[in-house]
Amino acid sequence: MTRLRPWLRALHRDLGYLAVGLTVVYALSGIAVNHIADWDPNFDNYEAQHQLTLPLPASDAAIADQLLRELAVTAPPTEVYRSDSNEVSVLLEGRSFHVNTDTGAVLEDGQRERFLIRVANWLHLNRGKKAWTYIADGYAAFLLILATSGLFMIPGRKGLIGRGGLLVALGVAVPVLYVSLSGGP
Amino acid sequence: MSKPSPEVQASLTRRNFIARAASGTVITAMGGGLLYTLSDRLTREAKAMTTIDGRPRLPPGQRALEALRPMGGTPGSPSISDFRLKIHGEVDKPIELDWAGLLAQPQAELELDVHCVTGWSLLGASWKGVRLADLARAAGVKPSARHVIFEAAAGYTANVRLAEALAPDVLIAHRHDGKPLARPHGAPVRAVVPSLYFWKSPKYLSGIKFVARDEPGYWETRGYHNHADPWLEERYG
Numbered sequence: 001m002t003r004l005r006p007w008l009r010a011l012h013r014d015l016g017y018l019a020v021g022l023t024v025v026y027a028l029s030g031i032a033v034n035h036i037a038d039w040d041p042n043f044d045n046y047e048a049q050h051q052l053t054l055p056l057p058a059s060d061a062a063i064a065d066q067l068l069r070e071l072a073v074t075a076p077p078t079e080v081y082r083s084d085s086n087e088v089s090v091l092l093e094g095r096s097f098h099v100n101t102d103t104g105a106v107l108e109d110g111q112r113e114r115f116l117i118r119v120a121n122w123l124h125l126n127r128g129k130k131a132w133t134y135i136a137d138g139y140a141a142f143l144l145i146l147a148t149s150g151l152f153m154i155p156g157r158k159g160l161i162g163r164g165g166l167l168v169a170l171g172v173a174v175p176v177l178y179v180s181l182s183g184g185p
Numbered sequence: 186m187s188k189p190s191p192e193v194q195a196s197l198t199r200r201n202f203i204a205r206a207a208s209g210t211v212i213t214a215m216g217g218g219l220l221y222t223l224s225d226r227l228t229r230e231a232k233a234m235t236t237i238d239g240r241p242r243l244p245p246g247q248r249a250l251e252a253l254r255p256m257g258g259t260p261g262s263p264s265i266s267d268f269r270l271k272i273h274g275e276v277d278k279p280i281e282l283d284w285a286g287l288l289a290q291p292q293a294e295l296e297l298d299v300h301c302v303t304g305w306s307l308l309g310a311s312w313k314g315v316r317l318a319d320l321a322r323a324a325g326v327k328p329s330a331r332h333v334i335f336e337a338a339a340g341y342t343a344n345v346r347l348a349e350a351l352a353p354d355v356l357i358a359h360r361h362d363g364k365p366l367a368r369p370h371g372a373p374v375r376a377v378v379p380s381l382y383f384w385k386s387p388k389y390l391s392g393i394k395f396v397a398r399d400e401p402g403y404w405e406t407r408g409y410h411n412h413a414d415p416w417l418e419e420r421y422g
Contacts, residue, residue: 037303040255045369079264081284083365091263096372098365109367111260127259127339185421 005153012149015142022139029124032117042118043111050106052099064090067097067106227251231308242298244415247306253361254305255369261338261389263372270357270374274334274395277325287359287374290315290323297354300415302382312377314358318351320393329397335376335385336392342402343385344411345378347395354379357390382413382420 032041052070056063064080067073067090075092083089083098090097095110126132151160151168158164227249234242243249262268265284273279282290294313300306317333326347333350335343349355356377359366366372371388378386384404405411410419 036257037254037301037305040257040369042257043255043260043369045255045367047367079266081265084360087365089365096263096365096368107364109369111368121257 001152002155005155008149008153012146012153015146015149019139019142019146022135025120025123026139028117029120033121033124041114041121043113045111046109048108050097050108052104052106054104056099056101056104060088063088063099063101067099071097071106227308231306240416242308243306244300245418246304247300247415248304250305250307253299253307253310253370254301256301256303256383258341258388259339260368261371261391263368265373268373270390271336271392271394272320272324273392275327275330275397276321276395277327278323280320280324284373287315287357291319293356294360295354295356297356297377297379299377299379299383299386302384302409302413302420306415310362311360312356312358313360314356314374314377316353317355317357317376317393318353320357321351321395324395326395330395332396332399334392334394334396334400334402335387335390336394337371337375337387338389338391340403341387341389342400343376343387344400344402344405345381345385346412349380350378352378352380357393380414382410382415384409385413 029041035041050071052063052066057066060080060082064077068077073092077090077092079089079091081089086101088099088101090099094112095108098107098109100106122128123132123136126136151164153159154164156162160168225248228243228247231243231249232241236242268284268287270282270287271279272282292313293316294311296309297312298306298308299310331347333345333347335345337343357374358377359374361367361370366375371390374390375388376386376390376393399411401411405422408422410422413419
């Protein structure tokens with residue numbers, strides 16, 4: 001074992017360096033997705049209210065023009081349609097406006113992408129499939145090697161037969177106790 | 186009076202720090218608890234209510250919210266020009282509806298309770314759309330059909346037993362809370378199946394397939410319950 005330890009340390013060190021990038025991706029995304037009941041981890045969703053000057057013109061297209069002009073929206077609408085007898089909806093990239101044609105009240109709803117965390121979530125949930133499955137499997141194998149090599153890196157009282165062993169037992173006890181106390185799946 | 190020694194001073198400073206930190210923690214915890222208690226009035230009220238069939242209105246493990254919460258997922262197109270709804274599978278007359286075709290169907294506006302598997306519920310919100318039972322009747326569902334598979338953007342699917350899918354409160358909804366369905370909630374059209382956890386009500390709906398044999402969907406094949414009854418807490422498989 002004494003002869004193996006320098007090799008183990010070198011392996012552990014280099015795999016550790018390699019694993020940094022993916023660990024950050026999986027850890028950040030893990031926290032983000034774990035709290036999905038409290039927030040949308042992919043998009044910042046918003047609603048806003050506006051008021052147009054009355055009276056509104058008769059045609060839906062003219063209402064859309066007035067909306068864009070008064071709200072200083074420069075992007076072109078992708079769609080303008082009657083969503084109800086007294087409501088015109090104006091869709092743009094990433095946002096929608098719904099104009100009440102009786103009152104001129106406008107409801108805006110939209111989504112702004114949380115770019116980095118969305119990419120991390122996409123990778124974590126393996127939504128892209130294909131080659132990422134192999135990369136994720138490889139990363140999982142890396143983690144297993146890191147965990148196992150870590151067990152035997154340090155000799156003596158700070159190693160597996162001393163403090164290390166105690167900490168390993170503590171780490172294993174956390175999920176075991178949780179499953180036992182919670183009743184499990 | 187002599188000045189305390191540096192050791193005594195350090196100890197006092199440390200003691201001070203610990204006392205202040207402890208007080209801060211207690212005040213924050215009490216404030217948070219109070220805020221949680223006050224904000225959970227809806228849940229308390231909901232727990233006191235029962236449904237027509239005698240079940241508690243709020244299923245176990247749920248907390249009532251004031252508004253629908255966006256739950257992520259891959260968005261589909263909110264455009265009504267892109268919208269197509271295919272009703273197919275075990276039917277006599279497969280149907281494909283565009284936006285105008287959907288609006289031409291008999292419309293229903295219902296106040297429904299919905300329950301998310303993550304633990305929140307939205308009670309009594311208004312949903313407007315077409316009853317799935319009406320669409321099924323128009324398509325002529327064959328006696329061989331046993332399940333409904335909802336098909337949505339990015340390949341998302343969810344399976345529902347036929348009898349539950351054809352319940353009169355199951356809607357193919359395009360309005361919620363008096364407004365067109367917002368993007369995070371599946372614009373332009375989503376399913377609403379109030380009797381099951383909300384992942385069985387796909388957003389950005391594109392198809393309704395009637396099948397003879399069950400086809401577990403996106404979450405069902407990822408460890409979630411195949412049936413998903415909130416009152417039985419069928420969260421995980």
